[in-house]
Amino acid sequence: MLQYLGLENGVITLILSTLFLALWKMWPTKKWDPRGQFCYVTGGSSGLGLAVAIALTKRGAHVTIVARNEERLAKALAELEKTRQSSNQILRSYSFSLTDADASYAALEAASKDHGNKYPDTVFMCAGAARPGFFVEEDAKSMQKGMDNTYWIQAYTALAYTKQLVRSQTSGKLVFTCSLLGYMSLIGYSTYSPGKHALRGLAESLRSELILYNSSVHIMFSGNIDSPGYVEENRTKPKITLEIESTDKPTAPDVLAKELINGVQRGDFHIAPDMLSNIIRSSTTGATPHHNVLLDVLYALIGWIGLPLWRRGVDSTVLKHRKEHKDYLATRGFFKSTD
């Protein structure tokens, strides 16, 4: 692998490719246009998923939303109908439990029936949920549930869709939605950040394989979203985690939906919706393609200095809670239980 790095002429190649990219970016290229495209949105009944579905409908796409709760789905579909651009647009909703592999497959099959058995042009995987807590209070079941609601809820759809794409010898786009907790982690997210990290790994492996099928993979890394899910997760979030996040302001779903669609249009693999995401993205870029090389250097520099300092601040905040946390565990009967 070291030989592959090609360090001996790396700098020259970097300069040449920067120039090439700069010129290429100035060239008018044909952007992905949702108009008339069949877009499939999981988690489409609320939060980010619903915002994505609305944005796509407004841009003239055929939109199918999938989620579990039928009541919320019906309300969401009514909202989509309000933003319909033409009578030709096919707008549909389906209730399926996407933490199940077979249901994820069946949902895509059902949706494709509305389009003459054609599979979606693009799949937006927005389903997911967090349930923060202390690791010592988790058990095998809650850990597995965490993995279901972060990783499998998107991975099963990706698996079904990729098979259908390749089997029908067409091409498409897989769009995952991840979190800044797919780049880094902290106290309280032991059932959430593993699955989000796993999505990053899956997306990078798929990006590589899907070159074979002329299909593309995208994944957005966003901070907290101002959604019903966020309100829900804050109910079980440890005090320490809430304190660390106290300066965060969750982003509105429609802002993120716009950034997500823009990112897909630009052809970004890792989609970073704001400056903070760009700083963290560039600081953990590894073998992921750069965006704008010069801007990424700047972001990486800021992250290089700022993020380990942030970590030090977080560590000392955690340390201050030692006594309080021990009392908390005692109150919960932790030291007496045996599970």
Add this chain to the structure above:
Amino acid sequence: MLQYLGLENGVITLILSTLFLALWKMWPTKKWDPRGQFCYVTGGSSGLGLAVAIALTKRGAHVTIVARNEERLAKALAELEKTRQSSNQILRSYSFSLTDADASYAALEAASKDHGNKYPDTVFMCAGAARPGFFVEEDAKSMQKGMDNTYWIQAYTALAYTKQLVRSQTSGKLVFTCSLLGYMSLIGYSTYSPGKHALRGLAESLRSELILYNSSVHIMFSGNIDSPGYVEENRTKPKITLEIESTDKPTAPDVLAKELINGVQRGDFHIAPDMLSNIIRSSTTGATPHHNVLLDVLYALIGWIGLPLWRRGVDSTVLKHRKEHKDYLATRGFFKSTD
């Protein structure tokens, strides 16, 4: 979170902390010494796990190895006996299936019985396996099995051990073993790199929480290991992946075992056993603590230029296989199957 980054006085703090760290590193500190410590090694019957168990035995630790295959365990224990330093050393082996949460708990309980119900001082999680393949040929079962053999096989032990540590109000060390495929990914590893990425996320969340329990977390990111597992995984590895890795040379388990123990002794959170791992670690550091700040800048710079170039090389290698891959899928009857 942005406010936390403290960019306004970041540079001054960086300079001061670099000086502080440089001075601190020159100070003689008490290193972790395995002698007389109770070390628990999963996957201890072969490959890296066995090498770690031998290295710890040679350094005078009490060592318990856990793995599934009883025959291999017996042979491994005989090897440990050969390197015993004193008659007081407690060397034991247990057969448990660590992809099961209850068995992972029971294994630790059984091991602790040999030490008067005292839990291990350090847990080395070396169990794991890879089964590379094309994503389109995976199914839900093989994906789940991949997650079992990469993530759960270590996460369940971490869960059981952390609960036992905190409940018995003692402190300890969790040592995960990950892979460079926990930092990045490529074609062929869709059932492997997600779980390895997940371990990175879990370790980072636990490092943060375990500050509360005065315990530490470590995780090693290594390339291919010259082990029975490596021979096994190469049997199912796609041709393309083998071609991309053709310049790699797997590292001997005893070399990695030494680096792993050295890393724990130094107190590194992310343990990088060689230059390539250090380059990738520094290029994807994010909010992970730096090692030597100056050296890490150099590594990151090399990675910044080299890794995206490597990725470009990999992408074009994959692209060249498009026709061959389609023929391969046709031969396998992929286009006719419906699973």
